Amino acid sequence: MGMTIAEKILAAKSGRKAVVPGDVVTVEVDTVILFDNNFMPNNWRDILKVADPEKIIVTFDHRVPAPTQQAAAAQVTGRAFVKKFGIKRFHDVGHNQGISHQLVADYGYALPGSVLLCSDSHTCSAGVFNCLARGVGGPDIIYAAIKGQTWFRCGETVRYELVGKLPEAVTAKDAFLQIAGVHGAHATMNVEYGGPGVAGLSINARKTITAMSAELSAEFATFEADAVLAEWISARNPAPLVPVRPDADAKYHAVRNVDLSALEPLVALPDSVVNNSQPVAKTAGTRIDQAYIGSCANGTQDDIELAARVVKGRRIAAGVRFIVTPASQTVYRDVVASGAVQTLIEAGAMIAPPTCGACGGGHMGVLGPNEICLTSSTRNFKGRMGDPSSQVYMASPATVAASALTGVITDPREFLQ
Amino acid sequence: MSTMTFKGRVWIVGDNINTDLILPNKAFYLTHEEQALYVFSANRPGWAEQVKKGDILIGGSNFGMGSSRAAARSLKNLGLACLIAESLNGLFLRNCVNFAFPALECPGVHAAFTEGEEAEVDFAQAKVRNLSRGTALAGKPLPAPLMALVQAGGVYQLLEKEGLIAPKT
Ligand code: SF4
Numbered sequence: 306m307g308m309t310i311a312e313k314i315l316a317a318k319s320g321r322k323a324v325v326p327g328d329v330v331t332v333e334v335d336t337v338i339l340f341d342n343n344f345m346p347n348n349w350r351d352i353l354k355v356a357d358p359e360k361i362i363v364t365f366d367h368r369v370p371a372p373t374q375q376a377a378a379a380q381v382t383g384r385a386f387v388k389k390f391g392i393k394r395f396h397d398v399g400h401n402q403g404i405s406h407q408l409v410a411d412y413g414y415a416l417p418g419s420v421l422l423c424s425d426s427h428t429c430s431a432g433v434f435n436c437l438a439r440g441v442g443g444p445d446i447i448y449a450a451i452k453g454q455t456w457f458r459c460g461e462t463v464r465y466e467l468v469g470k471l472p473e474a475v476t477a478k479d480a481f482l483q484i485a486g487v488h489g490a491h492a493t494m495n496v497e498y499g500g501p502g503v504a505g506l507s508i509n510a511r512k513t514i515t516a517m518s519a520e521l522s523a524e525f526a527t528f529e530a531d532a533v534l535a536e537w538i539s540a541r542n543p544a545p546l547v548p549v550r551p552d553a554d555a556k557y558h559a560v561r562n563v564d565l566s567a568l569e570p571l572v573a574l575p576d577s578v579v580n581n582s583q584p585v586a587k588t589a590g591t592r593i594d595q596a597y598i599g600s601c602a603n604g605t606q607d608d609i610e611l612a613a614r615v616v617k618g619r620r621i622a623a624g625v626r627f628i629v630t631p632a633s634q635t636v637y638r639d640v641v642a643s644g645a646v647q648t649l650i651e652a653g654a655m656i657a658p659p660t661c662g663a664c665g666g667g668h669m670g671v672l673g674p675n676e677i678c679l680t681s682s683t684r685n686f687k688g689r690m691g692d693p694s695s696q697v698y699m700a701s702p703a704t705v706a707a708s709a710l711t712g713v714i715t716d717p718r719e720f721l722q
Numbered sequence: 723m724s725t726m727t728f729k730g731r732v733w734i735v736g737d738n739i740n741t742d743l744i745l746p747n748k749a750f751y752l753t754h755e756e757q758a759l760y761v762f763s764a765n766r767p768g769w770a771e772q773v774k775k776g777d778i779l780i781g782g783s784n785f786g787m788g789s790s791r792a793a794a795r796s797l798k799n800l801g802l803a804c805l806i807a808e809s810l811n812g813l814f815l816r817n818c819v820n821f822a823f824p825a826l827e828c829p830g831v832h833a834a835f836t837e838g839e840e841a842e843v844d845f846a847q848a849k850v851r852n853l854s855r856g857t858a859l860a861g862k863p864l865p866a867p868l869m870a871l872v873q874a875g876g877v878y879q880l881l882e883k884e885g886l887i888a889p890k891t
Binding site: 329331342345347348350351352353354373375424425426439440441442443444445447448451452456458460490492493522524577579665666667684686687688689693 | 738740742743746747748750751752753754757763764765783784787788789790791792794809811812813816817820821865867868876877878881882885886887888890
């Protein structure tokens, strides 16, 4: 029987001929990413041995630069770990730092067919590179760093066939909100993205969809490989590429078409990302206190330049805090070079250093009582970005930027003709 | 490890309970014991104080959706004996196994109990009984390798025993 992309990689990495939904397999892990939260004093367990330091990547991203003494202590522990085991791929605060999932893209760390782990739920972001990437628990990461292995339970796969081309001012975030709005959670299942529409999406756009797939509660989210992907990785990593394609007779839980050309800007209402999307017109006019662009899903060069196009020559509405956070120092340098940062700060945006920051309610944009934020980040759960009484709406960077200009949720198409 | 059978009073929550509700950001820097008192502080303030050791939590579908934070550890530290849900989020299940917090999928469990009733759970056999009503349900047993991890006391106990991580100071 044919296998899906996820099943094929699970089989290859567990040394089996075939894997079917329901199987629990032990797999070899190619890449293990540790970040500052792993090293927090109340989380860290001192590792005495690692399987292979070459397979480990360390970054500090959730709380950078350290806003508290605990965060600073975590970084001290992380640096000692890096030194002890001679970890080469270390992204300390400074030139190479970034949100782990963005670094995977910036440096071509994920190869087709590989298995990548990090104890951040949006690790599925790396599935854009035709690999199996999964957010696991902190102990899973310590186990994988030590033993070079982990376990997975294979689930069924839902395949999305993307067709058509996104209209102006409509983005991959809207495509995701469409899928999440209509089809809801995909718990215990994998999602596989393919189809002719993929060719028209940049790696950054595709990565928005894989990162957001964490909100579907998917096990793995994986794109098919194509020339765009090969070009991206080859420019950053000389390793040979062997794409993993699904078998023609692969068995899917469902195959669903998404016509990108038929989409419009969407907004997810507060408290849940799934089953909660509406056309922007329905929420238009809702007051906002904060507009946020950033995170592993929407802190890329594409996202920040799109926001700059929306606000160019205009001013942010009085009473709105517009916070823009490039997802890595590489992205930051690129958007400074392109002039997008200049445009944004002239409009009144505040640019934060690359960090998860406000996305997780950690720092640099935490919400107060009853405040309303429109975010392009990943999660809108109750209290996610601050006080439990605050409300988080979610939309594309274009919609967030347009709304920052008006002070109320606004259709970005008015500003991008 | 004990026989892994539990008897206790049940608490009931709904579908899609997320990890931000179980372990909110503002508790991140606290000790594990303090963190436990923040469980459901946003959606059910004051609840954590009412939980008694040995109580059992019943959830709806996709329980524990969201982040990889050690939310399962907080439920365990709160004194809950186990969790039974219509379905468990895949990442959350990993952390239940990691921290050796017994969690079981049992379709139909949500409707089979009213808060305050008494449940009896045989974790290894995945059998759930409502003692107050005299009814019984069959859950889905944890796959053997995961059961073995739970019985070993979780990942850290295992690694510590093998001398691969330093003992907890
Ligand atoms: S940006 Fe947000 S979703 Fe992404 S890794 Fe950081 S906290 Fe997680």
